[in-house]
Amino acid sequence: xxxxxxxxxxxxxxxxxxxxxxxxxxxxxxxxxxxxxxxxxxxxxxxxxxxxxxxxxxxxxxxxxxxxxxxxxxxxxxxxxxxxxxxxxxxxxxxxxxxxxxxxxxxxxxxxxxxxxxxxxxx
Amino acid sequence: xxxxxxxxxxxxxxxxxxxxxxxxxxxxxxxxxxxxxxxxxxxxxxxxxxxxxxxxxxxxxxxxxxxxxxxxxxxxxxxxxxxxxxxxxxxxxxxxxxxxxxxxxxxxx
Numbered sequence: 001x002x003x004x005x006x007x008x009x010x011x012x013x014x015x016x017x018x019x020x021x022x023x024x025x026x027x028x029x030x031x032x033x034x035x036x037x038x039x040x041x042x043x044x045x046x047x048x049x050x051x052x053x054x055x056x057x058x059x060x061x062x063x064x065x066x067x068x069x070x071x072x073x074x075x076x077x078x079x080x081x082x083x084x085x086x087x088x089x090x091x092x093x094x095x096x097x098x099x100x101x102x103x104x105x106x107x108x109x110x111x112x113x114x115x116x117x118x119x120x121x122x123x
Numbered sequence: 124x125x126x127x128x129x130x131x132x133x134x135x136x137x138x139x140x141x142x143x144x145x146x147x148x149x150x151x152x153x154x155x156x157x158x159x160x161x162x163x164x165x166x167x168x169x170x171x172x173x174x175x176x177x178x179x180x181x182x183x184x185x186x187x188x189x190x191x192x193x194x195x196x197x198x199x200x201x202x203x204x205x206x207x208x209x210x211x212x213x214x215x216x217x218x219x220x221x222x223x224x225x226x227x228x229x230x231x232x
Contacts, residue, residue, distance in 0.1 A: 035221075044158075045167065045210055047221040059126075059219040095166055103140075108214020108221055109157050111178070113166035 001027040002084035002112040004096050009117030016086050016121070020097030022079040022114055030054070030074035033099040033107050036081050039116075048094070049081065050107065064090075069106050086121045125149050125216050127208075131225035135232040143199040144209055144227045151191045152215035158187055158196045161226075162207045170209075171196065198229075206231055 008020040022034070049070040050059045058070050069082040074089040079096050093116040100111030126149040136142050146156065154174040159167040169178045171187035171203055174194055184199045211224040 015143045019178070045161075045212075045223040047223065048214075050218065050221075057218070061220065095156075100169065100172060108155060108212075108217040109169065109172045110167070110212075111169050113168070115166055 001100060004112060004114030005094055006094065006117040008118045009094065011122060012086055012118045013123050014087060017026060017082070017084045018086065018119060020081040020094055020117060022120070024077045024079065024098070028097070029077040030121055031102060034072065034079045035097045035099070035110055036070060036079075037095045037097055037110070039095070040089075040092045046048050046092075051079070083095075083119070087118075088108045088121050091119060095122065125152060125213055125221065125222050127222050127224035129211055129215055129227050132225065133230060135230045136201050137232045138201055139205055140201045142229060144196045144200055146194045146196070146211035146224050147191075148192045148194075148213055150217075152213045154190045155188070155213055155215035156187075156194050157212045157214065159212065160207045160209045161210065163219060167210065175220055198218040199232070205229060
């Protein structure tokens, strides 16, 4: 069965950096696009970033563009989110999610989600 | 950017009730719409994709309809495990961006 396990969250000061990881199992990781989605405490869902199955294309929300970098290591079945210049408004639970199918028409459908990791940006 | 507006923001209902949640897009998105269910402290779960296709394993009391700008999620007979927050999400403008609605909390009356 599909398993996505995020790690790397924690408390960081404003302006600091953090790298999140998402370990994938139960499917052929190298065949699927992956997303990061976040949820601020008590708030709704906000899409953060996407990477194609082969890492050839990456897309970001305007709110994180230039500060966050999504990447993947298909040999390790792991997705990453490098977060720099963190702000208080980046405080959230960060979820990784697998797209629901192979083809590009599935890129916008998030079929499986991890349990999330909490990032708190505070001095 | 495409904005997604859900209504109501919350609804109180009883077990066995029929519940309808509406999602409106700021511009036409064809059928590029998904619905997710999220329970407190848990990750979202995909219910519906392509506006009306039921994800595998999701009970048939859930259904979706609509195209263009107006969409609905219907729970035909509310069950105790259905009390949760529901989000719509558009994928018409992806890439480069996905957008979620603000969510609808279904509470026990």
